[in-house]
Amino acid sequence: MSSPSRDDEASDAPSGAALAAVLAASLGLLALAMAHVLSEVSVPFKNAMQSLGNLWMPGAAGIGPYSGKETAALLVWWLSWAALHAAWKRRELSVGGVAAVALVLIGVATTLVWPPITELFVHH
Numbered sequence: 001m002s003s004p005s006r007d008d009e010a011s012d013a014p015s016g017a018a019l020a021a022v023l024a025a026s027l028g029l030l031a032l033a034m035a036h037v038l039s040e041v042s043v044p045f046k047n048a049m050q051s052l053g054n055l056w057m058p059g060a061a062g063i064g065p066y067s068g069k070e071t072a073a074l075l076v077w078w079l080s081w082a083a084l085h086a087a088w089k090r091r092e093l094s095v096g097g098v099a100a101v102a103l104v105l106i107g108v109a110t111t112l113v114w115p116p117i118t119e120l121f122v123h124h
Contacts, residue, residue: 016088019098024084026105028077033109035069040122 039046046065053060053067060067111117 014088014090014092015095016091016093017085019093019095020084020088021081022102023098023105024077024081026102026109027080028073029109030105030112031076032069032073033112035072037112037118037121039065039069040118 035049039049049065049068049072050060051068052071053063053065053069055071057067057071
């Protein structure tokens, strides 16, 4: 008899940890999109995003509030990944279900940053 292959061992691992990473990435994208829309709608929020980026990012003053938007997305991604990983690391989850939620979140994020949609939120 042969010993189990590496692929056999990997397939025994619960899906939760990997799915936590997938969902966290889509949450980070949604956070970036929401930060973008909120920055367009609210000057105080735009200033807060600028200040957030200035806290740690070299050259942040030169790129405006984008540095803070990226920072907010990064924080949402990291924190959601940590929380979801802790909650799901030993669980077997539905790949299809989590993938569907992730795709919906990515779709919403993409739609929010599409200029015709973003402009709906901005009052000129």
